[in-house]
Amino acid sequence: MPELPEVETLRRGLEHHFSRRRIVDVEIIGSRTVRRHASEEVPQLLVGSTVSKCGRHGKYLIVFLDSGIRMVIHLRMTGRLEIVTPPFLGDIKHLHARFRLDDDRELLFFDPRTFGEIFISTTKDADQLPDELASLGPDPLSEDFTLEHLAKVCKKRNAAIKSLLLDQNMIAGIGNIYGDEICYEAGVLPTKRASQLTDGELAKLYKATGQILLKAVERKGSTLSDKKYLDITGSEGQYQKHHRVYAKVGTPCTCCGNLILRVKISGRSSYYCPYCQK
DNA sequence: AGAACATCCTGCTAGC
DNA sequence: TGCTAGCAGGATGTTC
Numbered sequence: 001m002p003e004l005p006e007v008e009t010l011r012r013g014l015e016h017h018f019s020r021r022r023i024v025d026v027e028i029i030g031s032r033t034v035r036r037h038a039s040e041e042v043p044q045l046l047v048g049s050t051v052s053k054c055g056r057h058g059k060y061l062i063v064f065l066d067s068g069i070r071m072v073i074h075l076r077m078t079g080r081l082e083i084v085t086p087p088f089l090g091d092i093k094h095l096h097a098r099f100r101l102d103d104d105r106e107l108l109f110f111d112p113r114t115f116g117e118i119f120i121s122t123t124k125d126a127d128q129l130p131d132e133l134a135s136l137g138p139d140p141l142s143e144d145f146t147l148e149h150l151a152k153v154c155k156k157r158n159a160a161i162k163s164l165l166l167d168q169n170m171i172a173g174i175g176n177i178y179g180d181e182i183c184y185e186a187g188v189l190p191t192k193r194a195s196q197l198t199d200g201e202l203a204k205l206y207k208a209t210g211q212i213l214l215k216a217v218e219r220k221g222s223t224l225s226d227k228k229y230l231d232i233t234g235s236e237g238q239y240q241k242h243h244r245v246y247a248k249v250g251t252p253c254t255c256c257g258n259l260i261l262r263v264k265i266s267g268r269s270s271y272y273c274p275y276c277q278k
Numbered sequence: 279a280g281a282a283c284a285t286c287c288t289g290c291t292a293g294c
Numbered sequence: 295t296g297c298t299a300g301c302a303g304g305a306t307g308t309t310c
Contacts, residue, residue: 001303032287059304077303078288094288113287115304159281168305176303266282268303 001077004140004173005216006229006237007059010081013232014054014061017083018107022050023065025100033096033111036119045069045120046099057129057139058172068126072119072133073109079116082108083232136172140209141217145171147206154194154202161197161205162190162265173213177222177246180271182208184245189277190270191263215242245271 002010026043028034034042049065056062063071073081084090085105097109097118109118121130129136137153138144153170154161164170165179174182183190185208188201197205216222221237223229224247230236244254249262253273263270 003304074304076305112289113303115287117305157280163281166304267284269301 001175001177002075002079002221002229003059003175003178004213005178005219005239006221006231007056007061007075007173008141008217009220009231009237010075011054011056011061013083014063014081014107017105017232018063018101019051019053021105022102023047023099024102025098027098027100029096029098030114032114033109033116034118036117042097042118042120045122046071057133058136058168059175060133060136060172062130062133064126068122068124070121070126070130072117072121072130074117075111076113076115076117078113079109079111080228080230081232082110082230082234084108135169137168137170139172140174140213145209147203150206150209151199151202154197157194159194160191160265161188161194162268162270164194165209166268171209174209176268176270177243178212178216180246181216181243182212183270184273184277185212187277190265190272215239245273247271 023046026046028039028042031039049067052064052066054061054063059074061073065071083105088106094110094112095108096111099107101107121132123131138149154164157164162179162183165174165182166176180190182205186201186204188205216239219237219239219242220231221229222240222243223236224240245260248260248271251260252258253260253276256273256275258273258275260271261274
């Protein structure tokens with residue numbers, strides 16, 4: 001499921017294929033994807049506008065339009081964006097939105113589980129983050145994410161560090177895969193209480209967060225066999241080859257050889273090495 | 279107020 | 295072979 005590295009890979013694809021294009025037609029199929037709006041409202045707001053840039057905050061994609069409004073896209077677990085040249089002959093099952101561009105190509109939004117969402121923000125400050133996303137924590141690849149911020153939010157949380165890493169209002173962009181990989185890289189047990197972390201552990205977690213996410217962006221995200229993430233042109237990510245713990249229960253740790261274990265942390269499967277992580 | 283759980287949904291898999 | 299129960303998970307709303 002798309003987390004920060006996958007969404008950043010999509011953002012780069014959108015920036016390349018979607019920016020400077022004018023939207024000439026919008027078709028919304030079903031009402032669930034645009035649930036904050038009446039379906040017919042979305043084409044009215046978008047058609048005729050030109051995309052000025054494509055941004056991202058955490059797992060949210062933000063398409064800035066020259067009209068001053070922003071289209072926000074969240075893929076949740078199974079949302080997928082694809083740029084195609086019509087006629088599109090692929091499977092249109094689970095197709096929920098179709099944006100036709102002035103170069104005759106189309107941006108398609110698919111989502112089998114329909115958790116994904118598209119909404120339009122018309123709040124002012126057109127260059128800024130939409131008001132709807134104001135409660136999100138800093139994006140870990142931005143300069144707003146500092147060791148001081150991490151230490152501050154950890155100090156007042158008694159829950160497991162893994163839960164805090166997944167809390168989008170604390171840090172925006174980390175999901176279940178990268179949360180486990182970050183804890184492993186930092187040598188910290190995912191079950192460790194956030195408030196109990198030492199300064200040394202906080203520093204390691206902070207460093208690991210940047211390192212793991214940057215490496216994963218370089219490898220264009222993770223594509224797992226059962227959870228089909230694909231980029232905007234239909235290519236797979238490569239970072240799954242570098243996973244050390246995620247979904248590896250029962251296999252030996254690449255560092256010490258002990259078997260990777262699984263534990264549930266607030267309902268989510270978490271994977272860790274009982275020897276390398278303390 | 280903070281933490282944990284239920285909910286939305288479909289596709290896949292394990293087990294009979 | 296075919297059925298079903300169970301699981302997966304991001305964000306939100308609800309409950310304790």
